[in-house]
Amino acid sequence: xxxLTKVNNPHGDEKVFDAxxxxxxxxxxxERFSAKDPIRAMANMHDRGNGLGGGFAAYxxxxxxxxxxxxxxxxxxxEAKKKMSRLISECFNIVNEEEMPTQEANVxxxxxxxxxxxxxxxxxxxxxxxxxxxxxxxxxxxxxxGKAFVFSSGKNMGVFxxxxxxxxxxxxxxxEAYEGYxxxxxxxxxxxxxxxxxxxxxxSMLDWTVVHNGEISSYGINKRYLEMFGxxxxxxxxxxxxxxxFDLLMRRQGLPIDIVSKILAPPLWSEIKTxxxxxxxxxxxxxxxxxxxxxxxxxxxxxxxxxxxIGLTDRIKLRPLTAxxxxxxxxxxxxxxxxxxxxxxxxxVWSPRGGEPVIGRLESPVVDVTA
Amino acid sequence: xxxxxxxxxxIERDNDKCIRCKVCVNxxxxxxxxxxxxxxxxxxxxENCVNCQRCATFCPTQAITIxxxxxxxRSNANWTQEVLTGIKKQAETGGVLLTGMGCDKxxxxxxxxxxxxxxxxxxxxxxxxxxxxxxxxYLGSKPDKLDxxxxxxxxxxxxxxxxxxxxETPIMFSAMSYGSVSLNVHKSLARAASEFGTFYNTGEGGxxxxxYKYGKNVIVQVASGRxxxxxxxxxxxAAIEIKIGQGAKPGIGGHLPGEKxxxxxxxxxxxxxxxxxxxxxxxxxxxxxxxxxQLIYALKEATDYTKPVFVKIAAxxxxxxxxxxxxxxxxxxxxxxxVRGGTGxxxxxxxxxxxxxxxxxxxxxxxxxxDEGIRNQASVIAAGGIKSSADVLKAxxxxxxxxxxxxxxxxxxxxxxCQKCYTGKCPWGIATTDLWLTKRINPDIGAxxxxxxxxxxxxEIMEMMGGMGINAIESVRGNRLLLRGVGLTDTxxxxxxxxxxxx
Numbered sequence: 044x045x046x047l048t049k050v051n052n053p054h055g056d057e058k059v060f061d062a063x064x065x066x067x068x069x070x071x072x073x074e075r076f077s078a079k080d081p082i083r084a085m086a087n088m089h090d091r092g093n094g095l096g097g098g099f100a101a102y103x104x105x106x107x108x109x110x111x112x113x114x115x116x117x118x119x120x121x122e123a124k125k126k127m128s129r130l131i132s133e134c135f136n137i138v139n140e141e142e143m144p145t146q147e148a149n150v151x152x153x154x155x156x157x158x159x160x161x162x163x164x165x166x167x168x169x170x171x172x173x174x175x176x177x178x179x180x181x182x183x184x185x186x187x188x189g190k191a192f193v194f195s196s197g198k199n200m201g202v203f204x205x206x207x208x209x210x211x212x213x214x215x216x217x218x219e220a221y222e223g224y225x226x227x228x229x230x231x232x233x234x235x236x237x238x239x240x241x242x243x244x245x246x247s248m249l250d251w252t253v254v255h256n257g258e259i260s261s262y263g264i265n266k267r268y269l270e271m272f273g274x275x276x277x278x279x280x281x282x283x284x285x286x287x288x289f290d291l292l293m294r295r296q297g298l299p300i301d302i303v304s305k306i307l308a309p310p311l312w313s314e315i316k317t318x319x320x321x322x323x324x325x326x327x328x329x330x331x332x333x334x335x336x337x338x339x340x341x342x343x344x345x346x347x348x349x350x351x352x353i354g355l356t357d358r359i360k361l362r363p364l365t366a367x368x369x370x371x372x373x374x375x376x377x378x379x380x381x382x383x384x385x386x387x388x389x390x391x392v393w394s395p396r397g398g399e400p401v402i403g404r405l406e407s408p409v410v411d412v413t414a
Numbered sequence: 415x416x417x418x419x420x421x422x423x424x425i426e427r428d429n430d431k432c433i434r435c436k437v438c439v440n441x442x443x444x445x446x447x448x449x450x451x452x453x454x455x456x457x458x459x460x461e462n463c464v465n466c467q468r469c470a471t472f473c474p475t476q477a478i479t480i481x482x483x484x485x486x487x488r489s490n491a492n493w494t495q496e497v498l499t500g501i502k503k504q505a506e507t508g509g510v511l512l513t514g515m516g517c518d519k520x521x522x523x524x525x526x527x528x529x530x531x532x533x534x535x536x537x538x539x540x541x542x543x544x545x546x547x548x549x550x551x552y553l554g555s556k557p558d559k560l561d562x563x564x565x566x567x568x569x570x571x572x573x574x575x576x577x578x579x580x581x582e583t584p585i586m587f588s589a590m591s592y593g594s595v596s597l598n599v600h601k602s603l604a605r606a607a608s609e610f611g612t613f614y615n616t617g618e619g620g621x622x623x624x625x626y627k628y629g630k631n632v633i634v635q636v637a638s639g640r641x642x643x644x645x646x647x648x649x650x651x652a653a654i655e656i657k658i659g660q661g662a663k664p665g666i667g668g669h670l671p672g673e674k675x676x677x678x679x680x681x682x683x684x685x686x687x688x689x690x691x692x693x694x695x696x697x698x699x700x701x702x703x704x705x706x707x708q709l710i711y712a713l714k715e716a717t718d719y720t721k722p723v724f725v726k727i728a729a730x731x732x733x734x735x736x737x738x739x740x741x742x743x744x745x746x747x748x749x750x751x752x753v754r755g756g757t758g759x760x761x762x763x764x765x766x767x768x769x770x771x772x773x774x775x776x777x778x779x780x781x782x783x784x785d786e787g788i789r790n791q792a793s794v795i796a797a798g799g800i801k802s803s804a805d806v807l808k809a810x811x812x813x814x815x816x817x818x819x820x821x822x823x824x825x826x827x828x829x830x831x832c833q834k835c836y837t838g839k840c841p842w843g844i845a846t847t848d849l850w851l852t853k854r855i856n857p858d859i860g861a862x863x864x865x866x867x868x869x870x871x872x873x874e875i876m877e878m879m880g881g882m883g884i885n886a887i888e889s890v891r892g893n894r895l896l897l898r899g900v901g902l903t904d905t906x907x908x909x910x911x912x913x914x915x916x917x
Contacts, residue, residue, distance in 0.1 A: 258537040260883045263895030271787050272558075296559045302569055309886075312550050325562065325571040331552045331578060332560050332790075334888030340537045341883070359545065359885065361538055 063244070063256035064091035064209075064230040067345040067375035068385070069352045069403045074371065075103050075222040078213060084381040085209035085228040091377060096231030096243035097212040098204025100252035100347060101223035105199050111138045111160040112177055115195035115202060116184070117240055118155040123190035130187075134180050135161035148215035150207035154240055156216075158201075174249055174294075181248065182275070192241040197250025200349070204229075204243035212243070224405075225352055227345045229254040246282045250348045251289060255282040256377060257342030257362050268335035281342075288336050289346055300353050300402055306333040308358040308398030345375050350405040360397030367392040373403035418502045421460035423480050425469075431477035432456060438469035438478060443839040443851055466832040468841035500762070513762040514835030514845065516662055516754040516799055516821060523754065524773035524906075525805045528812075529915060531896045533883035540885050542876035548886040549872055551816050553653075553793040554578035554722040555746045576746065577722050579633075579653055581816055582611030583872040584887055585806055587864075588751075588797050588818035589635050589657065589726070591617030592642075593670045593679045593691065594758035594835070595824075596852035599844055602827060602860025604628035609861065610868045615818070616642075618657060618668070618693060620682040626650045633724065636713065638667055639693035641683040645716065653746075654713050655724040656706070658697065661755025661798035664728030664769045668693035669759065674838050674847045707743035714744075722746035729753060729775030729798065730768075734782035740792075741783060747793040749818065750775050754799025756821040758845055759836035772798045773812065777910045780813025780892060789892075803871035807878055812910065813892045826867040827860050 066084045070076060081099060105113050114131070118124040131137065143156040163176045171179070181193045195202035200223075203216040209230045213219070229244035245252040259265065259281035266276045266284050272295075274287040285307075292303045306329055309315075315326045330337070341361030346353045354375040356364045367374040367382045367389045374382040379392060395401050425446070434454060438447040446462040447469060449455075463480060470478045487498050500511050533539040540547065554576055561572040587603045600622060603614040608631040615633040620642015625632070634651030636643050648654060659665065670691035680687040700706050710723050725740045726749035727733065737748045752772025757765065776796045783789035796809040797818035806817045825831065828842040835845035843854025875887075884890055898915040899907050907914060 260533070260537055261889035261893060263893035264889060264891060267784060267892055267894075271784050271789060298560075298562065299564060299569075302562065311546050312548055313546070321568070321570065325569050328560055328571050328573065328575055330888070331575060332556050332573075334886075335892065337886055337889055339884045339886060339889035359540075 063232055063254075064088035064377045064381075065228065065244075065254045065256050065343060065345055065375075066377070066381055067225075067227040067254075067347065067352050067354065067373075069225040069347075069373045070371050071373060071403060071405060072371045073103070073224045073350075073405050075224050077222050078218040078226060080385040081226040081228050082210055082213045082218060084376065084385050085213075085230055087381045087384045088230060088376075088378055089208060089210070091232060092208060092230030093232045094208045094211075095206060095233050096204070096229070097207055097209030098202065098229050098243045098245055098254075099209070099213060099216075099218060100195075100200065100202045100227045100245040100247065100254070101218075101221055102200045102225040102250075102347065102349065103223040104201055104221045105160070108138060108160040109199040111162055112173075112196055112198055113201055114159040114161060114181075114193050115143065116157050116159070117192045117194060118157065119190035121155070123188045124155060124157065126188060127184055127191040130180075130184065131159060131161065133164075134167050134176075135159075135163055137161050144217050144220070145215055146217055148207070149211040150205050150215045153205060153215065178248060186275075194241060195247055197247065197252075197349070200250050200252075202245050202247045202252060204245065205240045206243065225347060225403075227252060227254050227347050227352070242280065244282060246280075246286050248286060248290060251286065251294075252347050253282055253286045253289070253344055255285055255342060255344045257281070257344075257357070258340050259284065259338050259342060260340030261338060264335050265338065285338065285342075285344055285346075288338070292333075292336070300351070300400060302329070304353075304355050304398065304400040305329055306336050307338045308355060309337055310358070310398065343377065352403040354395065354401040355399075356395065356397050358398035364395055364401075365392065366395055366401045373401075375401060415506055417506055419499055419506070420485055421463065421483055422499075423463040423465045424460050424483050425458035425463055426479045426481065427456060427458065428475075428477045428479075429455065431475040433475055433477075435474060437472050437474065441468045441472050441841060443841045443846075443848070444837075464832045464834045465830075466834070466841050467830050511762045512759055512836045513765055513833050514756075514758055514760075515831050515833045516756040517766050518833065519766055522771050523799065524771055524902075524910070525799075525801075525808055527901050528773070528808050528897050528899055528910070528912065530804070530807065530811070530878055530882065531898070532881040537883045539883050540880040542873075542880040545880070546885060547876040547880060549581075549583045549875060551581040551584045551887055552578040553581065553747050553795070553815055555792055556790045558790055577653075577720055579613060579722060580611070581613065583868055583875070584810060584814075584816040585868060585871060586612050586633070586795070586816060586818050587614040587823050588755075588820035589615040589617035589633075589655065590758070590820055590824075591619030591635075591670075592622055592682055593619040593674055593847060595845055596843060596847055596855060597622055597678065598852050598855040598857050598860065599824075599827065600625060601857035602855060602864055603823065604632065605857060605861035606864030606868065607631040609865050612868065613652065615655060616651070618642075619670075619679070619691075620684070621647055621650055622678070622682050635726075636709075637693055638695070638697045639691060641685065641691060641693075644684070648713065648717050648721075651721065653722045653724060654717065655726055655749065656697075656709060656713070656745075657726045658700070658706075659726070659728030659730075659751065660757060661728045661751030661753055661769055661772070662757035662765050663760040664730050664764075665695060666761070666764060667695040671838070676847050676849075679847060703739040703743055706740065710744045724749050724795070726751060726797075728755075728768075729770045729772055731770060733770070733775040734778040737779040737794075738782055738786055738788070741788050745792055747795055747815070748779065749795040749797060750779060751818075752776075752796070752798030755797055756824075757835070772796055772800075772809070774906075774909055776809060776814055777812050777894075777912075781911060784892075803874035804878065806871065807875050807890065808897060810887065810890050811893055811896045812912075813894075815891060822867065823864055826863045827855060 138160040343362040607614040618637030629650040637657040724747040725745040753769035793815040796814035840846040
């Protein structure tokens with residue numbers, strides 16, 4: 044376990060192939076609930092993973108530190124921890140730091156898990172926004188020693204992931220002790236990697252997280268396009284390009300999710316032709332301009348950030364996604380059974396069409412484009 | 415002077431099969447066959463034969479076989495038949511050896527050493543006969559981001575894209591001037607392009623009046639001779655291409671002999687009938703990159719910024735830097751023409767020794783434009799030696815937006831690549847302006863054959879894309895992970911940006 048990128052992809056394949064289970068559960072009123080239901084739902088889809096990766100993202104879990112960046116970091120040895128702690132205290136005011144609470148569980152070879160609640164030091168910020176500063180430092184930590192890996196860096200949220208089945212990873216991180224208003228989960232079935240802790244989903248940057256089921260056939264060009272905008276695809280996973288695409292389009296270019304979904308999973312030219320002239324013009328321009336970000340091949344993703352959860356499949360829906368509503372809850376899942384397990388009676392359950400996003404936002408009704 | 419050059423081909427005629435119909439005599443424009451009335455038998459002058467197969471194809475009884483002359487000089491890996499014959503011809507004429515079509519040497523092609531991927535298990539392949547499969551391609555400059563206004567609740571586009579060409583398949587017909595090929599060939603190309611939703615390039619000889627109606631599927635070329643360039647011509651096309659160079663003859667100009675400048679051609683080219691049409695080696699108003707910028711913007715001004723302007727260069731050693739300059743000079747597309755690109759006439763020594771393979775130039779240019787963050791500003795079009803749909807798809811995976819084909823288009827019309835285009839006597843009626851010969855191309859049939867070619871290749875591209883689990887061509891473009899190399903050195907793989915098979 045030396046170089047993180049090598050560990051992630053030991054055979055040097057251009058990307059990691061995997062199939063998966065994914066699940067998302069959100070209380071649209073922002074009321075917090077425990078991890079119990081998301082864990083049960085993930086456990087119900089046990090057979091969609093192979094024990095080589097599981098993880099959860101939870102939003103609203105650190106109300107006492109809600110204005111601080113919460114770093115979850117895995118260290119492969121004490122040396123790396125020492126070195127990186129120095130870097131962190133140089134750049135940030137540390138509000139609190141502690142070893143992450145963990146317990147014995149059926150997971151393999153866990154690294155040292157530490158968490159920090161930090162504020163960027165204004166003196167170190169070179170006219171950057173706090174987010175850009177954090178992003179730059181996280182990238183630096185992740186690439187500098189190859190032995191330290193920040194796998195969560197948002198505010199009032201956290202990612203918990205590792206090598207094992209999702210329910211085992213949850214047990215390891217004592218996840219039932221946390222309460223959040225939005226949870227996403229992932230169980231992994233990689234075909235070309237023994238699995239390492241950092242390679243599990245969710246992938247995250249700042250408070251953005253992605254869980255992903257699929258293989259992106261367009262990866263080669265998606266990566267080269269993003270590289271033109273300064274992204275470095277170091278993890279060699281297609282999930283990473285998905286996360287960067289969201290960062291570029293939503294955070295940097297300010298496009299809303301319904302437009303972004305039309306870039307990642309655009310309508311067919313034959314559909315665009317039948318639209319109202321103004322929409323036709325816009326959709327055509329989107330495909331002309333962002334064709335290199337079309338995510339081709341099978342995928343389902345659940346993307347989340349503060350106050351918003353988005354489910355999206357590829358445009359011909361080659362991977363499953365079921366959505367459901369019950370009272371104030373929105374569910375997204377690879378399988379309906381997992382939703383029914385935690386909420387047997389549902390107000391509404393549906394299969395979103397390929398390329399049509401399902402969007403859950405705090406204090407707003409669910410936007411369902413297929414309705 | 416007695417010529418020491420022996421005939422390249424021998425014509426064998428089966429006299430039992432021959433019905434003395436004299437089709438061979440009438441079809442051959444090189445005066446190879448003749449009828450001996452006294453003996454009622456047909457003979458051939460072997461030394462005239464170029465092995466174009468016109469007579470053999472049209473002989474109703476298949477009585478004619480053409481074979482290579484077995485009388486070879488002593489075998490020698492260095493002093494080959496071609497080398498010896500060439501030297502003898504030059505000794506006898508004191509001239510430059512001319513040829514037509516693209517380089518015929520085997521050592522300069524990389525397409526066949528690149529292999530495409532297919533889906534197995536981890537992602538499903540797609541059946542293009544039952545599922546949508548999109549080849550539509552837009553050529554032109556693209557912004558890095560779109561500005562949209564959401565205040566009305568609907569997404570309203572604020573960014574206005576610069577002019578784009580819409581292609582229903584990423585294949586266009588490359589530049590072949592009216593004069594180097596006949597009007598009927600141009601008619602065939604124009605009709606096929608407009609029927610299939612792609613483009614044909616006029617080449618440097620102007621656009622004949624009757625073809626203006628196909629304008630929205632025409633790319634009009636502006637080359638060093640400026641033949642046929644006037645405001646109506648620029649307005650007629652959907653795009654304008656500035657020709658700096660040609661893959662078959664980088665760095666040199668062109669010469670259409672006066673005999674080929676007929677009344678019609680003289681009108682279209684705007685030069686006196688019977689005068690030589692000389693295209694200078696450089697464009698004499700472009701001696702540097704800033705001059706190119708001026709011409710690009712002069713043409714954009716002249717057409718009110720309604721059309722994309724392409725710049726075509728021959729693939730040479732420093733294409734990457736040149737292409738970067740062209741994009742920065744404001745071109746909407748860069749056309750790269752590789753060393754195997756065809757020609758109507760070029761010195762053989764130049765054709766076979768100057769320039770670099772399109773695969774390498776394309777890979778280097780696409781990567782350089784990405785390194786500099788300007789790849790979105792212009793499309794990249796690959797030309798020169800594209801001989802199958804697989805070559806097209808491989809070019810797109812290396813980074814091209816679209817390909818130009820010309821030799822393949824002519825082959826679909828009948829061309830057999832005999833490489834004698836420069837004689838102006840093409841027995842297939844293609845590379846000639848002789849009215850007796852040009853009648854051999856019927857534009858209705860020609861267009862049908864070209865559409866057949868475009869359709870066949872497009873279907874093949876869809877099959878290969880579907881096999882890779884990809885249903886839109888933009889996901890192939892620049893996606894070099896879809897390619898693997900075989901029999902290539904590390905350096906070649908590095909420049910191509912492609913991994914070795916098995917990796």
